[in-house]
Amino acid sequence: MEIERESLRARQLRARDLLRGDLEGQDLEKYVEERLLTTTLENALNWGRANALFPLTFGLACCAIEMMSMVTSRYDIARFGAEAFRASPRQADMIILSGRVSIKMAPVVRRVYDQMLEPKWVIAMGACSSSAGMFANYAVVQGADKFMPVDIHIPGCPPRPEALLYGFNKLQKLVRGKPDLGWRQRYNAAGTEEWARFESGKPSPEAIERAAVALEMPTLEEVQRERERSTDA
Amino acid sequence: MLQSYLPVLVFAGLGILVGGTFALLNSITGPRRPNPIKGQPYECGLPTHITRSFRFGVSFYMIAMLFILFDIEVVFLYPVGVLVHATKSVFVLGEILVFVALLLVALVFVWRRGALDWK
Amino acid sequence: MADDLLRDEEITERGVAREMEDPSSSLVDSAEIIHREPEGEGLEPEQEVLTINMGPHHPATHGVLRLIVTLQGEQVIDLKPVMGYLHTGIEKSCEDKSYWKVIPFVERMDYLSYFFQMEAFCGCVERLVELEIPPRAKYLRVLHMELNRIMSHLVWLGTSALDLGAISMFWYCFRERDQILDLFEMSTGQRMHTRFFQVGGVFEDIPLGFEKKVREFCSVMPSRIDQYEALLDRNEIFLHRTREVGIVSRERLLELGVTGPLLRAAGEPWDLRKVDPCLCYGDFDFNIPVGTVGDGYDRYRVRLQEMRESVRIIEQALDGLPEGPWVADDRKYVLPPRDELSTSMESLIHHFKLVTEGFRVPPGELYYAIESPRGELGCFVVADGSSKPARVHFRDPSFVNLQAFRDMSVGGLIADLIQNLAMLDPIIGGVDR
């Protein structure tokens, strides 16, 4: 299980707090509890969790109809052990946000998510819950990850049931602790720039030259320089 | 005498064992992260004001009583099933039929009095 | 409002570490929190009144509809539907898109009858610009709309039988739905929200094998409907749950503006396809199923029979499918065919103008109504001469039919409330727009 850069950072911080004695009460107890579990038990548990994920029936809009057809015999999520759609958040492991989340619905979604028991995961199905899709207007929250942590974003409007199943398999890999890396981790990119950053985090000059030439794009420095010029002009 | 009860005891023991391990395993390994919202009652995703002291209507009580009455009757039929097969005598069958007939009279009375339909 | 929602992160063993903070301190639900003083004390025990939320997240509300129900034991005393939990401001978004781009928005309102929404909008705009669409396009539109009506009734039958406990119906109905979606995918390329209609006709002609596949489907479908009826028609539980339940008189329904299967189940033969036929509904002979009592069972029977009628319409549409162009050739509103671009200059200009800015509609406003699976679906477009509609409003049948829900359920039991909502078949996307 290769260690993620970010989670390594978080563990270092907590270890430092522990050494300084700043870590007490609930955090300390949780820290110790995590250390106690041996990795084999962890893997066994994750394996059990991955193959019996109970989704919560959370049909919002058109994606809900495709989510329903995922349960039927043709696409059959029962093959992955997830056809038991639980109605109450207490018995659900995973919530599939299928549809657009309006600003009136956001507190309800957040509350239902809070009332779900740990460990819990979130799939943002379709463009609308991932990024408000084509409804960039006053009524829709621009992406469900603005008010709750989302694990898997599935593109499509509505995504085909096969796409939902593929997203569900990705979630199972994530639950087993061996997540497929998202494009940002794979290409070590932070924002939307088109060239890969190297381990040092700073893109090497040749990489930028090559990318700029290839894409006839202004490099990051030129963009920033021209922006300063425009701001003080 | 104890011989005939052994299977029942083994069955009950296994049941408790399996049920217990799952519950215990769950409480040990499950990550626990309480937050203020999780404790509140779930009412379709909205904050709720249901107070603990909720008083049920009397009609629920009536239906519950009737259910218990006829459910226990069915429980009695199970051992009789085994007995009728073992003893192969008509007497046991006749006895249980009388028992069922008696309760049937009770059912017809309750039905005619209108306790079954909801008001 | 959107940017002050707390960005919440959580430490879990998911490999990505985020620190934990109080999740929803600022996210109190703005909808009025029902302040219920325990009013039980004043009344005798059996008048114990309880107000609960059959709230936005509920398996039986067919979407995110919230019902504030006041109960006395099992009896429903008062019912207040609260909507808007799926309001996506589609009508506002349409106002800053050109006519060409409004069609995908319009489809996503009532997401089970998307062909009808497209037809309502395209028909309205075609009447505004007085553009006549060729007969083949009319037949193709009716063909796809009737397939969509069957699919919409199948999803209704699956989910409402699920609500009443017949879970196996869900799998059967969605088996047929997938067949119809395969047909849509073959002719339009996409399962749902196909954007197949455009102003001036249809986007693309149907492929060669499509007609054979639709005929196969039409030959199989009536036997499948017989299977549904065999499952449900003499099913004692289904009969007890739906017979004599949620009856609303015909006059009251008309007063409340209810249209569609609900009105026809109450004995009123009002169907816009027969009464005010648009497109080429006049060329087909089909009859309108009309109920007598107007209870849940009649609504179920009317919709089942409508599916059979739709199969008949599809077969007649296939037999009479005329040859010829599938889109109008008026270059001001319709893209010229691709091969012409390399040869003629003015089709290149038309193409360029249409693609960059879209066509302009002379100022005017029009209301155009068609019969969707849930009732009269009206589209009101105000054009102010520019290439963007000034106002697009949809009269959604579910939104208006929901007003009758209160009359149906008050006085009944909770189980009847669930059954009435299932038979009312509201699509919350259409209710909240």
Place this chain on the structure above:
Amino acid sequence: MPDAPGLELIAQGVEEGRQGTVIETAFEHGRATLIVHPEGVLHALRWLRDTPEQGYTFLSSLHAADYLPATPRFAVHYELLCRDRVERINVKALLQDPAAGDDSNGASPEEKLPELDSCVALYPTAEFQEREAYDFFGIVFRGHPDLRRILMPEDYVGWPQRRDFPIGGEPVLFTHNEIETPRWFE
């Protein structure tokens, strides 16, 4: 559809009952529109519904529209339908925007809103649709049983579908506008 002369007859019929209700009649794209003064709306609707030979007993749709550059800014449309003759007529009530002076969009509490009589008594189907017109355009219907916001959150400020209300939403994240978009660093 009542053709143009038929529309004129209807206009005169309404006029006899109450002077000054009908401002203008319009007949385009085969659609008869009766443009009516907001005070006379109830009278016109009652006349169209109750007179025997008219028989417009079914209100299929009630919707509002905002014609911002035009002076009578708001308009409430009543799509009436006579089910025996299958004829549709549209009654359009033009409403001035009293708050035309100040530029605050519904921010000030004592905000002046355009007012109109509610026709729920005549056509009960208008209840939800009038609430929607109030919710999106701020048109107050006097006499409505419970005029609250129907689709927007209860405590939402502003009238979303007015032409001068910003459409909102976030710009799409591209390289050039990356820095300005909030929380681009993720």
